[in-house]
Amino acid sequence: MVAITEFQKIGIGLIGFGSFFLLFGVLLYFDSVLLAFGNILFLSGVTFIIGFRRTAHFFFQRQKFRGSFFFLGGVSLVLCRWPIIGILVESYGFVLLFRSFFPMALGFVLSAVNSPFLSAFFSSSSSMV
DSSP states (O other): OOOOOHHHHHHHHHHHHHHHHHHHHHHTTOOHHHHHHHHHHHHHHHHHHHOHHHHHHHHTOGGGHHHHHHHHHHHHHHHTTOHHHHHHHHHHHHHHHHTTTHHHHHHHHHHHHTSHHHHHHHHHHSOOO
16 A cells, blocks of 8 residues: 555645646636646645656656647746636647547546446446347
């Protein structure tokens, strides 16, 4: 079992609050202050969870340079109060950064569908009769 340090617990909380503010900022028609606050909390939460050195190494790898450029550029556009364009650029950078993670996440979701409760729910709701 892996022990979670206090910094990692703080990081999980920061990522949770950052995700909440990002979602709330989008729901309130791209409120730039909420989006900027959410971005700052999210990035600081990632830094708290994996550490400053590993965060810098993740964002500044040669093969992930384009994704990092778009992601951090989108964050800076949101901070400069261009929220719609910033979120679009940031989303494109997020997809470029985490595209190697998507197949693993999809496999996890599909394995969750094979659980007895969820498979019974999906098989009964998908019938057309």
